Amino acid sequence: MTESKGDWQAALLERLGERVSLQPGDLNAHAHDEGTPYTCTPGAVVFAASEADVLATLAVAREFGVPLTPWGAGTSLEGAVLPMPGAISLDLGGLDTVGEVDPVGFTVAVGPGVRRVALNRRLRPHGLFFPVDPGADASLGGMASTNASGTTTVRYGGMRENVAALRVALTDGRVLTLGSAARKSSSGYALKHLFIGSEGTLGVITALTLRLHPLPPATASVQLAFPDVGAAVLASVTVRGLGVTPERLEFVDAATVRAVNRHRDRHDPEAPTLWAEVAGRDGADVEAQLALLREAAELHGGQVVGEARTPEAQSALWAARHGVYDALRAAWPGHATRIGDVCVPLPALGDTVALALHLLEGADLTAPLVGHIGDGNLHLLMHAPPQDSGTWARIDHVLHDLAAHAIAVGGTCTGEHGVGLRKRPYLRAEHGEALDVMRDVKALLDPLGLLNPGKVVGDPDALVEWRNDVPARP
């Protein structure tokens, strides 16, 4: 890390004018993400509105040795968008153009600041949609940067499978175009994939070409209760063997159903529960898939809680799944949350859920457990009063044990939230010597160490000067 030298703020103001803000309101708005308790206030925010603005900002960072952290929508959960205190937050929200939809190739070019929900509103009249759904209304650039995924990944893949091309600005001022709108290629090294999931540590994404998908002509949903999570996994495997790949396949544990029942005055069976949405050509097609889902569930001891065909009925059916977070807020008002995010090979999912529940019990904690069961991706919604440091220590312990377990069974410490600051301690165990190669790649592409310093492959114990600036949990 080079030391900042000279008046970089003046240089930013001179070159980028009104795009630069030193106002406390703007600085504070870029000092937090949605998932970590840290406050990291930048010294300047650049509201970039063009690739030229990005390059001008990178030039100042390079010339003055100022660290720079890209900012999309601020919805990161592990600290990926937190700037170095006093340094530059590069807000890409203004790069929000949506290009013409290609109705033949099913692609669209977007700026990194375009939000997911707005994009899908624009796509709907074309009969198309962008499937990756991480829950939050994140920016597409941010989603690519964390290789985001979510409820529909079981069917459509995550960002990695749905980003056709990227434009990326490097710290040295080069702008690379990676990938293309062609559906495949065997030409050269897959640099595009290196930048997807790199959390702004290798370059700044200035444009994306996305793959789109046709809106399904018909959908239906079913809610199924199982004796245990292993049975739910096997039912999902059986149904795939029968030729059904659901659009979504979501799981919650029994205690969470109980909490949602209480909160919403529902009376669902308080058992491990699976929601599946299927899509098809027409009503008969989805009906046939529902029948196979029922058959597969019954084969593994499951029972139907409810089925829904209309959009309204499906919303109602899914409300119990989508109501988990609200139920948590209602049951424990004033609590802060921290969401665990491990992903394991499917055969290990049942035991991983069992371990999670065991760890919670041992630590005298309760936390809703939700999973993208088709992907083996598990979330624990940990919660405690923000200043209850004893409980937070127990929470950290549970999440640590769970991440270590996920790696030990051949999985990953983060299925979709990214590494940011808090998953760094697990990269050595997960990647072994490959971590050294990742660090070499970082040094190759960002030799001055200016891009989102310390995140992802950074030393988990380094960044002392930055850590000194971090207040204790509020």
Add this chain to the structure above:
Amino acid sequence: MTESKGDWQAALLERLGERVSLQPGDLNAHAHDEGTPYTCTPGAVVFAASEADVLATLAVAREFGVPLTPWGAGTSLEGAVLPMPGAISLDLGGLDTVGEVDPVGFTVAVGPGVRRVALNRRLRPHGLFFPVDPGADASLGGMASTNASGTTTVRYGGMRENVAALRVALTDGRVLTLGSAARKSSSGYALKHLFIGSEGTLGVITALTLRLHPLPPATASVQLAFPDVGAAVLASVTVRGLGVTPERLEFVDAATVRAVNRHRDRHDPEAPTLWAEVAGRDGADVEAQLALLREAAELHGGQVVGEARTPEAQSALWAARHGVYDALRAAWPGHATRIGDVCVPLPALGDTVALALHLLEGADLTAPLVGHIGDGNLHLLMHAPPQDSGTWARIDHVLHDLAAHAIAVGGTCTGEHGVGLRKRPYLRAEHGEALDVMRDVKALLDPLGLLNPGKVVGDPDALVEWRNDVPARP
């Protein structure tokens, strides 16, 4: 490139014993691939049977400065497996173990030498298959190295989407494990993807974990004739909008149908022709998909040539598509072939086919044109007597113009065959400054330049000492 110093062959023999062959028969068997006219005879072949053998070979290469080229099944088409003359060919065919099939996570671990057809024979009793089908009975390691794809990519993706994890040996002796059997991850940089498609220039793949898919319960096929290729593209787009994603979607041009008719005594309409295979839960499901395919075809001026439900009938229907190469061999006995391989965004496919036919006509050439139409991937099966240098010059010219066109319309110079030696001249136009970053990555991972030197990102005009060894076309 370092100069070889000392008696590396003796060192190989000493350390690897009977794994090493200096026999002319073995050397000659590793001097050709299936697609290029070059002869590059290695100085030694190592028949590795374990990762330890690979590491021992890499150690000799490193210590003595001897170039090394991994060899899978020798089915490459652009020279990727050709060794440096006089150097090491590392034959991985002996790393052919197939691990236990995971019937829940749908994965299997295999050695890089396992062949595609043998693997699928092993998987069939499990009700699973590995979908990537490049035509040739290639090795899985070779397929990963070229990011191979093929007829089923429209539905299942290519190698990139179906390799869950890799073990890769680097020249410095480190062995990296990249990726995992978990279905997704946001942990660290995607090094796995860097090695997929790198054609053995960055490391040697010693093991792969593959994603498997359930064998479809039912399939059916249809053959459709269209007024032009643009109409066929639009029909394929329409049918996707109706909720049908075929397993395969293959195209041939009118002249090729004519040639196959003549060769097989068939009477198919001599028009641009599409074959589609659909898969479903049962007969009713595939019947409904066939109906939508017919509807979409008719909407765009297409007509049904034939339909097939049973495996036998489907084989017969597809025979005309699969008979293209045989028809070529029959029509022009003794000709050698060179297969063009460009991939363009779908909206550009119609014009690209038109350009290809125009270029052929202008050069007074005939060549079957086949395409993976769902991917925008086009092959021209060029052919001429091996020693007819005038015709080969015209062929090279046509393929050059076609590759340049593909890049100009936002596509790629190789959809699935890889770069090898012959697509190197296009990488600058296709990737711009990203090619420099690719070369930096090559230097980072193979600092001595020993791994498959000159391939992919190498200087297209370099390797003079190697080129001097290449005889003229036989």
